[in-house]
Amino acid sequence: MIQDLLIALIVLTNFTLVATSRIDKAIQVAVIQGILLGVLPLAMGLGHHWHILLMVVAAVAVKGWLIPFLFRRALHAVKMHREMDPTIGYTASLILCALGTGLSLLLASSLPMAPGAGTRMIVPASLSTLLTGFLLLVSRRKALTQVVGYLVLENGIYLFGLLILEDMPMLVETGILLDLFVGIFVMGIVINHISNEFDSTDTRFLAELKD
Amino acid sequence: MAFLLIALPLLAALLAILVPSPVWRARLLPITGTAHLGLLLIALRGWSTLPPDAWLGLDALGGWVLLVISLLFSLCAWYAPAYLELRPERPNRTFVASFLAFLGLASLVAAARHPGLVWVGMETMTLATAPLVYFNRNRRSIEATWKYLIIGSVGIALALLGTLFIAYGAHLGGLREPLSFIRLGQEAHHLSRPWLRAGFVLCLVGYGTKMGLAPMHTWKPDVYGESPGVISALLAGGATACAFLALLRVCAVVAAAGDLAFARELLVGMGLLSMAWAMVFMVRQADIRRLLAYSSVEHMGILVFGIGVGGIGARFALFHLAANALVKGVLFMSVGNIHRSYASHQLPHVTGAIRRTPVSGWLFLVGFLAIAGAPPFAPFISEFHIAAAALGRPSLWVGAAFLALLGGIFMAMSDTVLQVVFGHPSHRRTRTPYHDTFATTAPMVGALLLAAAMGLWLPAGADAMLRSAASLVEGRP
Numbered sequence: 042m043i044q045d046l047l048i049a050l051i052v053l054t055n056f057t058l059v060a061t062s063r064i065d066k067a068i069q070v071a072v073i074q075g076i077l078l079g080v081l082p083l084a085m086g087l088g089h090h091w092h093i094l095l096m097v098v099a100a101v102a103v104k105g106w107l108i109p110f111l112f113r114r115a116l117h118a119v120k121m122h123r124e125m126d127p128t129i130g131y132t133a134s135l136i137l138c139a140l141g142t143g144l145s146l147l148l149a150s151s152l153p154m155a156p157g158a159g160t161r162m163i164v165p166a167s168l169s170t171l172l173t174g175f176l177l178l179v180s181r182r183k184a185l186t187q188v189v190g191y192l193v194l195e196n197g198i199y200l201f202g203l204l205i206l207e208d209m210p211m212l213v214e215t216g217i218l219l220d221l222f223v224g225i226f227v228m229g230i231v232i233n234h235i236s237n238e239f240d241s242t243d244t245r246f247l248a249e250l251k252d
Numbered sequence: 253m254a255f256l257l258i259a260l261p262l263l264a265a266l267l268a269i270l271v272p273s274p275v276w277r278a279r280l281l282p283i284t285g286t287a288h289l290g291l292l293l294i295a296l297r298g299w300s301t302l303p304p305d306a307w308l309g310l311d312a313l314g315g316w317v318l319l320v321i322s323l324l325f326s327l328c329a330w331y332a333p334a335y336l337e338l339r340p341e342r343p344n345r346t347f348v349a350s351f352l353a354f355l356g357l358a359s360l361v362a363a364a365r366h367p368g369l370v371w372v373g374m375e376t377m378t379l380a381t382a383p384l385v386y387f388n389r390n391r392r393s394i395e396a397t398w399k400y401l402i403i404g405s406v407g408i409a410l411a412l413l414g415t416l417f418i419a420y421g422a423h424l425g426g427l428r429e430p431l432s433f434i435r436l437g438q439e440a441h442h443l444s445r446p447w448l449r450a451g452f453v454l455c456l457v458g459y460g461t462k463m464g465l466a467p468m469h470t471w472k473p474d475v476y477g478e479s480p481g482v483i484s485a486l487l488a489g490g491a492t493a494c495a496f497l498a499l500l501r502v503c504a505v506v507a508a509a510g511d512l513a514f515a516r517e518l519l520v521g522m523g524l525l526s527m528a529w530a531m532v533f534m535v536r537q538a539d540i541r542r543l544l545a546y547s548s549v550e551h552m553g554i555l556v557f558g559i560g561v562g563g564i565g566a567r568f569a570l571f572h573l574a575a576n577a578l579v580k581g582v583l584f585m586s587v588g589n590i591h592r593s594y595a596s597h598q599l600p601h602v603t604g605a606i607r608r609t610p611v612s613g614w615l616f617l618v619g620f621l622a623i624a625g626a627p628p629f630a631p632f633i634s635e636f637h638i639a640a641a642a643l644g645r646p647s648l649w650v651g652a653a654f655l656a657l658l659g660g661i662f663m664a665m666s667d668t669v670l671q672v673v674f675g676h677p678s679h680r681r682t683r684t685p686y687h688d689t690f691a692t693t694a695p696m697v698g699a700l701l702l703a704a705a706m707g708l709w710l711p712a713g714a715d716a717m718l719r720s721a722a723s724l725v726e727g728r729p
Contacts, residue, residue: 152446155424171413178406184398191405198413205419208429212307213368217412220375224405227379231401234386234394247395250474252533252542 044084048166051077051200052142055173058193059134062123067189068112074170074196075104082206085160092211100199103218108192108225115185115229119236129180141172155204163204170197184232184242188225195221253295254308254363257318260288261356268348277348278333284352285329288359289322296717305432308363312720313504313570317497318362320574323702324489324581325355327695328482331585334691335482338592346383353380354486361494365432367415370498374411374462377491378404384483385475396471396478403471407461411498414454418505421447433501437729440508448509455502456518462495465522465556466529469549473533476545477597481588484541488548488584489577496555496573500725503559507727516560520650523557526550527657534664538599540587543668544580547623550661551576557654558638559725565641567722568634571710575630578703582619582696586612589693590672592686599668601682603675611688613673615696620669622703624662630706 054074061067079101087093129137145168154161174194178187202209202217232242239246264284271277296315303309310318332351336344357380361373378401386397422431425442436443461468476484506515530550537543551572558569589612590605591597606613622629625636635658643651710718723729 152450153424153444175406178402187402191402191409194406194409198409198416201413201420202416205416205423205429208419208423210366210368210430213366213372216368216372220372220379223379224375224401227382228401228405231382231386231394231398235398238391238394244398247398249392250395250399250477252473252537 044081045162047077047081047084048162051081051196052166052169055142055170055193056135056138058173058189059138059176060131062131064123064183064185064189065116067186068109068116071189071192071196072105072109072112074193075108076101078196078199078203079104081200081203085203087206090207093206096206096211096214099215099218103222104196107222111222111225111229112185112188115188115232118233119185119242127181127186129176134176134180137176138169138173141176142169145169145172160204163200167197167200170194170200173197182244184228184235184244187244188228188232191228192221192225253291254310254359257288257291257295257310257359258308258356258363260284260291261352261354261359265349265352265356268352269345274336274344275333278336278344280348281329281332281351282326284355285322285326288355289326292318292322305434306365307369307430307432308360309365310363311724312717313500313724314362314364314497316570316714316717316721317493317573318359320577321358321362321490321493322355323574324577325358325486327578327581327699328486328585331692331695332482334689335480335588338686338692339480342387342389347387350380350383351483351486354384354490358490358494362497365434366430367418367433367436367501370501371408371412371415374459374494374498375405375408377494378408378462381483381487381491384486385479387480387483388478393478396474399471400475403468404462407458407468409458410461411455411458414451414456414458414502417447417451417454418443418502420444421451433504434729436505437508437727440505440727441510443505443509445509445511448506449511449514452502452506452515453518455499456522459495459499459502460522460556463492463499463552463555464549465552466526466549469526469529469552472549473542473545476548476584477539477541481541481584481586481591484544484588485581485584488544488580492548492552493573493577496552499556500559504725504727507725508729509727512562512727516562519556519560521560523553523555523560524650524653524657526553527557527654527661531657531661531664534661535667537664537668539597540599540602540668540672541584541591541597543665544583544587547583547661547665548580550657551580551623554635554638557642558634561638561641561645561650562726563641565638566725567718568637568641570718570721570725571706572631572634572638575634575703575706576623578699578706579619579623579629579631582615582699582703583623585696586615586619586693589686589688590616593684595682595684599671601678602672604673604677606673608677609686609688611693615693615700617669617673618700619696620665622700624665625658628704628707629700630703633707 149164177190357377421444424444464472
């Protein structure tokens with residue numbers, strides 16, 4: 042029950058993400074989504090494995106504390122708060138996000154699932170989050186919002202990973218979390234250089250290289 | 253042994269951060285490269301005896317790919333100190349450390365026996381090589397770095413989803429982790445077919461992005477165009493080889509599950525599309541480095557095409573990995589020299605290279621002929637055998653299309669290359685102090701000689717390894 046509620050909340054955060062024009066708010070929502078994802082294994086009743094408990098703590102720490110810290114630092118450096126004129130408008134983004142969620146439900150229903158209804162909603166929610174991340178990546182022009190899109194995309198993949206959380210070797214899981222953190226760290230550094238070089242983090246300036 | 257191969261370059265990278273002298277830091281590159289190659293040659297004696305539950309270990313496939321990467325790395329590493337000497341104004345600490353870290357992570361990808369570990373290695377490699385692309389610290393290189401990071405990371409994320417799909421397919425089939433590639437291969441028929449297929453498609457798109465297969469190649473011309481020549485050489489032959497290996501591992505699982513025909517169709521289609529796409533952008537390409545980047549897209553297409561054709565085609569696709577890495581290394585580094593000499597890499601500024609930088613000019617010309625498939629160089633052998641295997645298929649059009657594309661690309665490329673090499677040197681040229689020296693040309697001469705030797709004769713040990721690797725890819729361990 043709580044599990045379905047959490048998954049529904051995660052899908053709701055997707056809609057909030059594509060509709061918001063303020064970058065700091067988008068970051069907050071993505072962080073909330075990450076924390077919801079982090080605690081989801083507990084709601085799924087997997088809390089009795091010590092290694093899963095450890096992963097829950099690690100995931101919440103990375104997604105709820107370290108990554109927001111990196112974002113705050115980047116935001117402070119670039120002094121910019123609003124996503125101006127995205128390639129795809131906010132209303133259109135909402136409609137696309139809804140379409141994507143519908144498509145995810147359709148896709149997921151055509152794939153075989155393990156018996157037991159408890160995990161039925163995970164696949165469509167994960168695909169929907171993935172598509173939301175894609176939408177943010179291609180439709181937003183500020184480098185920082187694109188990183189938010191990447192984070193949301195990774196959140197979607199993490200949600201799918203919960204299906205096999207009990208099985209996954211800890212080495213691999215830790216590696217994935219670490220790479221996410223380092224990835225966003227490196228992107229933050231590059232954003233800093235972009236804003237120093239161009240006095241803006243608008244990726245429209247990054248269009249010098251073409252055939 | 254595999255652990256040592258991973259740890260050695262990473263420790264050297266750490267050392268590079270600590271060493272205060274830029275000259276000695278640069279010298280770490282050839283030292284580490286040669287030591288790694290030597291260690292690898294010793295380690296490869298044991299490729300046929302690998303315990304099935306190991307997390308790390310080199311089998312024939314991983315061993316071959318790492319051999320290619322280590323060879324290319326050594327050549328680049330012997331060239332790099334001379335290059336860094338030409339750029340005294342740029343601090344080289346991050347450059348050397350990232351350069352060395354690349355080798356350690358490539359060894360991790362090659363030796364990893366678990367799909368998750370392969371993924372972690374690939375993603376870390378993308379992050380570790382980003383500073384190399386940003387070496388020049390100008391607007392153009394920052395744009396290239398941003399594209400490299402974002403497109404690469406998104407591609408790799410899709411490969412992670414594909415890996416998880418396959419793991420869930422195994423979960424449905426009642427298999428328990430940890431699932432090494434060996435166990436996945438042995439019990440592949442238990443895997444849920446729809447999840448396996450979906451996982452393969454995602455891995456093809458994801459690792460295909462890192463390889464630079466069309467239409468996910470868009471980062472490639474920008475990144476190879478803006479990074480130093482030696483870095484483009486390393487990325488075009490080394491980083492792409494790792495992504496190719498990751499894809500082949502998944503391909504082997506699909507093949508072991510009895511679904512090889514499905515994978516082959518996709519690979520052949522993807523290969524031909526990449527070659528055709530590259531050809532279109534090579535016609536009248538004024539930027540020689542972008543020209544080489546599209547040539548790299550083409551050769552990635554040839555690799556997956558060869559695997560898709562299967563049989564002899566698959567074996568020679570693996571051979572082509574080495575051929576392409578060596579010759580691409582020569583091309584990118586010689587163009588790097590020409591770029592140093594002209595302070596430009598675009599027509600009409602760069603003409604008559606054979607007069608201004610005779611050695612680099614000749615190397616560029618011979619490298620072009622080699623990559624286009626002129627005997628006796630190695631690419632001729634692989635392209636010939638892949639074409640022969642493709643023509644042996646029941647329908648002739650696939651082989652015919654392959655040959656037509658090879659011919660078209662040769663013509664498109666030769667137009668630009670001949671102007672660069674033989675044209676009249678422009679009068680209004682920028683004067684630069686660069687001239688060819690032993691250190692900036694000898695590694696390339698060595699690579700070309702090696703490519704020629706490989707085209708004429710393959711040692712029995714390498715041949716046995718290639719055969720074993722090709723049968724691994726086709727699901728017959």
